[in-house]
Amino acid sequence: MNGNKEMGTAVVTGASSGLGEVFAERLAKRGYNLKLVARRKDRLESIADKLQSKYGITVTNLVADLGSETDLKNVVNDLSADKSITLLINNAGTSTLASTTTTSVAKQKAMVDVNITALMLLSNAVIPNFVEKNEGTLINIASVLGFYSLPISAVYSGTKGFVVQYTHGLQEELKGTNIRVQLVNPATTATEIWEVGGVPLSALDQATIMTTENCVDAALSGLDQGELATHPSVNDQKLIDAYEDARIKLFQGSQSGRPADRYIQN
Ligand SMILES: NC(=O)C1=CN([C@@H]2O[C@H](COP(=O)(O)OP(=O)(O)OC[C@H]3O[C@@H](n4cnc5c(N)ncnc54)[C@H](OP(=O)(O)O)[C@@H]3O)[C@@H](O)[C@H]2O)C=CC1
Numbered sequence: 001m002n003g004n005k006e007m008g009t010a011v012v013t014g015a016s017s018g019l020g021e022v023f024a025e026r027l028a029k030r031g032y033n034l035k036l037v038a039r040r041k042d043r044l045e046s047i048a049d050k051l052q053s054k055y056g057i058t059v060t061n062l063v064a065d066l067g068s069e070t071d072l073k074n075v076v077n078d079l080s081a082d083k084s085i086t087l088l089i090n091n092a093g094t095s096t097l098a099s100t101t102t103t104s105v106a107k108q109k110a111m112v113d114v115n116i117t118a119l120m121l122l123s124n125a126v127i128p129n130f131v132e133k134n135e136g137t138l139i140n141i142a143s144v145l146g147f148y149s150l151p152i153s154a155v156y157s158g159t160k161g162f163v164v165q166y167t168h169g170l171q172e173e174l175k176g177t178n179i180r181v182q183l184v185n186p187a188t189t190a191t192e193i194w195e196v197g198g199v200p201l202s203a204l205d206q207a208t209i210m211t212t213e214n215c216v217d218a219a220l221s222g223l224d225q226g227e228l229a230t231h232p233s234v235n236d237q238k239l240i241d242a243y244e245d246a247r248i249k250l251f252q253g254s255q256s257g258r259p260a261d262r263y264i265q266n
């Protein structure tokens with residue numbers, strides 16, 4: 001086993017392109033050994049070769065379709081049994097951006113299977129080991145579309161909304177431990193997901209598009225700063241604080257046990 005023994009193994013799902021590929025490179029540079037998960041074997045192999053020779057780390061590829069029950073089970077079993085894992089980035093995601101009436105059930109289900117089910121079961125696979133050691137880091141990649149919906153993102157936004165609330169829930173559950181859980185909400189980033197999802201990047205306002213490197217470096221900087229939620233492209237910290245404050249206050253305001261005055265007929 002190469003790499004820096006202290007760092008352990010980082011698992012990156014969706015490492016064959018986009019944000020996952022850059023996360024893998026940045027973590028290799030930090031000295032982690034890697035486990036990379038995705039369907040495209042050739043891409044994973046060439047990334048693994050490059051990172052192993054450049055950083056002297058060990059890379060293991062798990063070629064798997066996270067939307068397939070059997071493949072997912074194999075990855076879950078692998079991660080559960082691997083006590084060297086210190087970090088998991090649930091990054092794999094799929095997006096079809098179109099109205100629900102024009103999106104096949106198969107594509108809607110693929111978003112739920114990969115963005116929700118796989119993310120949850122892979123978290124389940126590592127958290128017990130993290131709890132046992134009282135250390136570990138889980139990073140969940142959601143999206144700005146986890147708290148906003150477009151006419152073409154009902155299902156995708158629904159899946160990312162799950163990631164947002166699930167991650168907040170885990171943060172509450174693991175409060176007071178040495179286990180870090182970070183939520184990352186990227187906005188538009190220049191990756192294949194757009195073309196694959198039916199909206200080419202060329203159709204978007206170019207000023208709104210971030211590079212993959214900038215997005216990943218901001219996410220890791222947020223992690224290093226101890227943030228619970230990182231919004232790579234939001235410059236105004238007050239906006240983030242106000243959103244967080246409103247979210248908590250709205251919950252507290254709901255705990256009245258009686259209908260709001262506007263619903264009471266005189
Ligand atoms: N780009 C953007 O604008 C934004 C992206 N995000 C999120 O960032 C994450 C990374 O996406 P991004 O880098 O943009 O897009 P990419 O399309 O470049 O990467 C997606 C990754 O997920 C993997 N993946 C997709 N489906 C499956 C599957 N069924 N089984 C296993 N792996 C799968 C792909 O690998 P392979 O095809 O080889 O299986 C690929 O490595 C996603 O969760 C996405 O929702 C969030 C906000 C904005």
Ligand SMILES: N[C@@H](C=O)C(=O)O
Nearest residue numbers: 095143145188193197
């Ligand atoms: N991945 C993007 C949409 O497909 C996003 O989350 O903004």
